[in-house]
């Protein structure tokens with residue numbers, strides 16, 4: 001399929017003269033900075049944060065590029081991957097004109113972001129095995145379809161989408177395919193990052209909020225070809241990732257082996273927890289998961305949810321989500337937390 005990025009981008013974005021920040025206009029070595037109206041006296045803290053951060057997060061991108069086989073110019077760093085999702089709408093989708101496809105049950109922000117940006121959403125439900133309905137997705141693509149959002153491993157179902165199915169859609173679609181890999185580090189499947197070289201219309205999202213344990217910092221990533229990343233940079237707020245967040249991510253990237261260890265622990269805990277949850281009669285199905293959570297079908301999700309709340313344990317009630325009736329989504333906790341969850345559920349089982 002011929003891919004023409006120019007044709008997809010909103011006219012106002014094409015015409016846009018982006019904001020040129022002081023830190024972007026001058027990034028060399030100076031002794032005195034009087035260009036950005038910062039407070040030159042410093043901050044009322046032990047450490048100074050009086051200077052604006054690097055608008056393009058150069059060091060983070062260089063470090064991440066070294067870990068993958070991509071270039072810094074193929075990376076966007078955002079205020080969580082939620083920022084990348086919102087920017088995709090703002091770059092590509094004309095309000096009240098364009099549309100996107102999402103594949104529920106899936107992460108709720110695709111639809112919320114679409115609604116905020118006044119973009120029509122076509123919902124093509126996953127099949128009963130929670131895999132993509134390729135045929136139906138294809139049939140629902142119109143002239144106005146700019147984005148297809150796919151989530152793998154998918155939230156809230158936990159399963160990975162088949163790689164070949166994702167690539168089939170990417171190959172046959174003229175618009176942008178966004179593959180959200182927020183949970184990829186817990187998965188048996190490989191990331192699709194390598195495919196961005198071959199697929200000019202592929203955007204892969206990842207985040208520091210899950211496996212990296214840095215949800216509070218709000219740092220997310222988008223990987224795509226250089227031309228798409230240039231558009232992200234054109235539209236994003238100038239200083240979208242704070243100095244504290246950038247410094248902390250750089251330090252975290254030095255501790256990757258620790259992250260690998262935690263991932264292995266979470267995956268091991270996941271398998272233990274699944275086995276224990278399976279023993280309860282009120283659990284009728286545990287959906288196969290590649291993420292740091294499990295979706296379990298129960299005979300009475302509302303009752304179990306409320307019971308656990310009384311026990312001061314909060315899980316996610318997905319009972320009202322289409323295709324998830326009776327389901328609770330439970331994040332894998334520490335061994336102690338998981339043990340407390342099981343002990344509480346035993347009380348309910350009695």
Ligand SMILES: Cc1ncc(COP(=O)(O)O)c(C=O)c1O
Nearest residue numbers: 080081082107155182207209220
């Ligand atoms: C599939 C998926 N994508 C993105 C996000 C948001 O990630 P971030 O914290 O990077 O904004 C979440 C958060 O739960 C998620 O489940």
